[in-house]
Amino acid sequence: MSSHGEEIEEEEQISRTEKGIGSRTEKGTGKNCHGGIETVICTSPSIVCLTQKLIAEMIGTYFVVFSGCGVVVVNVLYGGTVTFPGVCVTWGLIVMVMIYSTGHISGAHFNPAVTFTFAIFRRFPWYQVPxxxxxxxAGSLLGSLTLRLMFKVTPQAYFGTTPADSAVRALVAEIIISFLLMFVISGVSTDSRAVGELAGIAVGMTIMLNVFVAG
Incomplete structure (x- = not known):
């Protein structure tokens, strides 16, 4: 009688152990999500699957383009009502807001250069880069399409940017501000000594400064 009870208790303990291992694996790595496939949305709230990351990345990029380019469109169509400082601040704010909104899901890259940099420094898997x-x-195209549908764009209207000086100087300026941006992103995102909660502010303010200096 005692032996049979011990066997039942041992089986229950093994069952609990197996469930605990499965739970830890799922929460810790996410690799067991739906049989090891990360391309579907997981039901567990503790797991962020690849599809969720891609959706967050697309939404974040959409609003960066919609707000950043949208403020330029408004400034051009309505006679400079936003002003150049307003354009700079808008770019910095929208990047900061989207980092805090989606950073915990997708990492808030919003830029192929950021994705490549993280992959090169082995902070991001290469198979997810494309x-x-x-x-x-997709997010940037949808953002541009939304602006195209919202505002009356005539053939004479141009909302892009052209170098104010020579192409060489513009290229040098672009290299400098791109290096500054990637330097800040790498510093606040890859070093464990950095204050992670301030990453959004640091990156957003860097974008704003870059637009002020060379935008």
């Missing part, structure tokens, strides 16, 4: 870039392109 997927992230695809999500970023």
């Amino acid at each position: 997927l992230y870039i695809g999500a970023q392109l």
Whole structure:
């Protein structure tokens, strides 16, 4: 009688152990999500699957383009009502807001250069790079399409940017501000000594400064 009870208790303990291992694996790595496939949305709230990351990346990029380019459109169509400082602040704010909104889901890259940099420094898996870039392109195209539908754009209207000086100087300026941006992003995102909660502010303010200096 005692032996049979011990066997039942041992089986229950093994069952609990197996469930605990499965739970830890799922929460810790996410690799067991739906049989090891990360391309579907997981039901567990503790797991962020690849599809969720791509959706967050697309939405974040959409609003960065919608707000950043949208403020330029408004400034051009309505006679400079926003002003150049307003354009700079808008770019910095929208990047900061989207980092805090989606950073915990997708990492808030919003830029193929950021995705490539993280992959090069082994902070991001290479197999996800083309997927992230695809999500970023989709978000930016949808943002541009939304602006196209919202505002009356005539053939004479041009909302792009052209170098104010020579192409060489513009290229040098672009290299400098791109290096500054990647330097800040790498510093606040890859070093464990950095204050992670301030990453959004640091990156957003860097974008604003870059637009002020060379935008």
